[in-house]
Amino acid sequence: MKISVIKIGGNVIDFPEKLDEFLGQFAKFPGHKILVHGGGIMASRFGESLGVMPEMVDGRRITDKDTLDVVTMVYAGLINKNIVAKLQARHVNGIGMSGADGNIIRSKKRPVKGIDYGYVGNIEEVDTDLIKHLLNGGLVPVLNAITHDRKGQLLNTNADSIASALATSLAKDHEVKLYFCFNKSGVLIDEKNESSIIPRINEDIYAELKQENVIHSGMIPKLDNAFAALHKGVHHVWIGKAENLLLSTKGKLSGTIIESHKYDLF
Amino acid sequence: MKISVIKIGGNVIDFPEKLDEFLGQFAKFPGHKILVHGGGIMASRFGESLGVMPEMVDGRRITDKDTLDVVTMVYAGLINKNIVAKLQARHVNGIGMSGADGNIIRSKKRPVKGIDYGYVGNIEEVDTDLIKHLLNGGLVPVLNAITHDRKGQLLNTNADSIASALATSLAKDHEVKLYFCFNKSGVLIDEKNESSIIPRINEDIYAELKQENVIHSGMIPKLDNAFAALHKGVHHVWIGKAENLLLSTKGKLSGTIIESHKYDLF
Incomplete structure (x- = not known):
């Protein structure tokens, strides 16, 4: 199921x-x-x-x-x-x-x-x-x-x-x-720009983004919780605005997907 | 069931x-x-x-x-x-x-x-x-x-x-x-005497009690509702005090049972 x-x-x-x-x-x-x-x-x-x-x-x-x-x-x-x-x-x-x-x-x-x-x-x-x-x-x-x-x-x-x-x-x-x-379109590169959504984050990217101070402090507990859920077997975690919920099921950019899936940045 | x-x-x-x-x-x-x-x-x-x-x-x-x-x-x-x-x-x-x-x-x-x-x-x-x-x-x-x-x-x-x-x-x-x-021990012969419970009522008895004015007006809608439930197939209806609920399952006098079952009064 x-x-x-x-x-x-x-x-x-x-x-x-x-x-x-x-x-x-x-x-x-x-x-x-x-x-x-x-x-x-x-x-x-x-x-x-x-x-x-x-x-x-x-x-x-x-x-x-x-x-x-x-x-x-x-x-x-x-x-x-x-x-x-x-x-x-x-x-x-x-x-x-x-x-x-x-x-x-x-x-x-x-x-x-x-x-x-x-x-x-x-x-x-x-x-x-x-x-x-x-x-x-x-x-x-x-x-x-x-x-x-x-x-x-x-x-x-x-x-x-x-x-x-x-x-x-x-x-x-x-x-x-x-x-x-929540009240943001997802994890943003620029907190003031709602369209600067980072579409996918895995742990490698998260580590990089934190190091570069791209992720502001309010997002850290949310992302930590998301990764904790992934470690316990959840397939993926989506964060974004309620009004974009359905878009997310259509493979469109609508928020940030947090996933354990490994891939190269480039 | x-x-x-x-x-x-x-x-x-x-x-x-x-x-x-x-x-x-x-x-x-x-x-x-x-x-x-x-x-x-x-x-x-x-x-x-x-x-x-x-x-x-x-x-x-x-x-x-x-x-x-x-x-x-x-x-x-x-x-x-x-x-x-x-x-x-x-x-x-x-x-x-x-x-x-x-x-x-x-x-x-x-x-x-x-x-x-x-x-x-x-x-x-x-x-x-x-x-x-x-x-x-x-x-x-x-x-x-x-x-x-x-x-x-x-x-x-x-x-x-x-x-x-x-x-x-x-x-x-x-x-x-x-x-x-409810707040009474059952249907009472004497409204002021909580032990004057009528243990069982069927429609014949109900008609007699109403005729003799034993049943006071406040009870009539309750009993009418009870008989309506019996007509729709409910096995029996009990009315009495919450604290006597368990007694009712032990066959002890604890309230009034309203039933469609026919029997002679004597």
């Missing part, structure tokens, strides 16, 4: 027209597919309306009990169910799930090392049996960023990590491609 | 200790089972905090756009995912779903006849294939009261109606029992 895991974040979810446009492309995306979504600004907005102010320590958000309730409501309720309803309208048989549902993703509250991040989960175990079962039945899993510790506690979890963990777990038995939609 | 459909409402959900106690019993409940839950006061509480005031017309709640967002967040997010996490902690493989997920329940916005109830759904179609698939795989579906119209619109739907619709759809091919947990 060939499976595509596609992750979207706030830069799609926060804009109804962008989300609709993306879901139109996602509906046409060929083959078995899984959508993973984060939260965006909606959780902060609802939280603030409820008097739950975002608490930040060293630039990192702390998930206290009230914040956890808000993200559970917004991610697993409002966003997830609206995405599923919109997919159903496009005759895509979506099924929305958190990591607690069917015990798909078990995580552990992040250990306190200086900072207590609160109810934030580090992924421990992914059970892909149910996901495969659903994919085989023609369903399209739509995963939100809420997981659980299997002791009754929900945990707020990074959506990129969920997409990577799912992809690498499924890659044990299947050909998996991982797509990260 | 024998399937039990169990419905709980605000009188369980609104009290964390009662919910825990109920989930403990539900975990031990034998056989294939489905949990259906409503909302309770939590949606009103969050709505009011967000400045979304319940709008009532003729004693009925109107679901405007903001109220729909609130109930989607609270029912499909907060309540549903916490129930699933608590079941997982008890090694019950719960999977939370709205009617949109897997297109299980398609409904239609209630037609405007004098009153516009807003985004409220009347159930049109139930697809039980996915539910049966999940039950066969050892999963326990946990359904909330949000459905969709398959045109992209979520709809707030009565949880009793969801439980009945699921039970009657499954009853076409399976032996289905339907359990309604």
